Amino acid sequence: MRIVLVGPPGAGKGTQAAYLAKNLAIPHISTGDLFRANISQGTPLGLEAKSYMDAGQLVPDSVTIGMAEDRMGHADAANGFLLDGFPRNLGQAESLDDYLKGHDLKLDAVLDLEVPEDEVVKRIAGRRICRKDSSHVFHAEYNKPETEGVCDVCGGELYQRDDDSEDTVRNRLEVYHTQTEPIIDYYKAQDLVVTIPALGKVSEVTERAMAALKALSE
Structure with a gap:
């Protein structure tokens, strides 16, 4: 299957993408990973992206599109992929359509993770990170440390990122x-959008998404 995952910041796209990609046995292609890989490997696109980033400028769509198209062309993506963070705007969505048509491929679904705005704010603004080890993450409401402001794992100070x-x-x-919500209407016009309520446990959201995808393939 070829799937695009969309949703507001804090909707859990990265977490859901990892689970869904594993369940479907397709690669999870995220914009963040694409940038990190191209920059660390010193590819022409990576060097171009880094030059913009070092100058404090936005990376042009053409660079992001180039990285995504290159990754979709890898052998492990021959039977499908899950795109996370791409396309981010209408121009990128149109370029993705052009790429797929040029390779005689098509999207199977666009999963829209739906979360109320107040919940998004609560999820992200409540996040607390350990200064000693940023992989230790807590939440002021959903995952409180035993001692306020102190990491349960290593005793480091917990803080809120800017x-x-x-x-x-x-x-x-x-x-x-x-920038991104307009692509939902763009894909609705192609009858590709499936809305997934993203409140509840991670496993519950994954089950909803998998059930929706199964229904599409029947």
């Missing part, structure tokens, strides 16, 4: 509404 503040989260949501 980009997790409520104001920053609401700004990120505004960018999502302006």
Whole structure:
């Protein structure tokens, strides 16, 4: 299957993408991983992206599209893939369509993870990270440490990242509404969108998504 995963920041796209890709035996292709891999390997696209990033500028769509198209052409993606973070806007969605048509392929579904905006803010703004080890993550409401402000694992100080503040989260949501949400209507016109309620346990959301995909293939 060839799937695009969309949803606001804090919807759990990365977590769901990993589980779904494993269950479907297809590669999880995320924009973040594409950038890291191309930059670390020093590919022409990676060097171009780094030059923009070092200058504090946005990486042009053409670079992101080039990385995605290269990755979709790998052998492990021959039978399908799950795209996470791409396409991010209408221009990228149209380029993806052109790529797929050029290779006689098509998308099977666009999974839209639906989360109320207040819940998104609560999820992200409540996140607390350990200063000693950033892999130790807690939450002010959903995963409280035994001692407030102290990591249960290593005793490090827990803090809120600047980009997790409520104001920053609401700004990120505004960018999502302006740039990314229009692709949902674009794909609805192609009858590809399946809305998945993303509240509840991670396993429950995964089960909903898998059930929806199974229904599509029947």
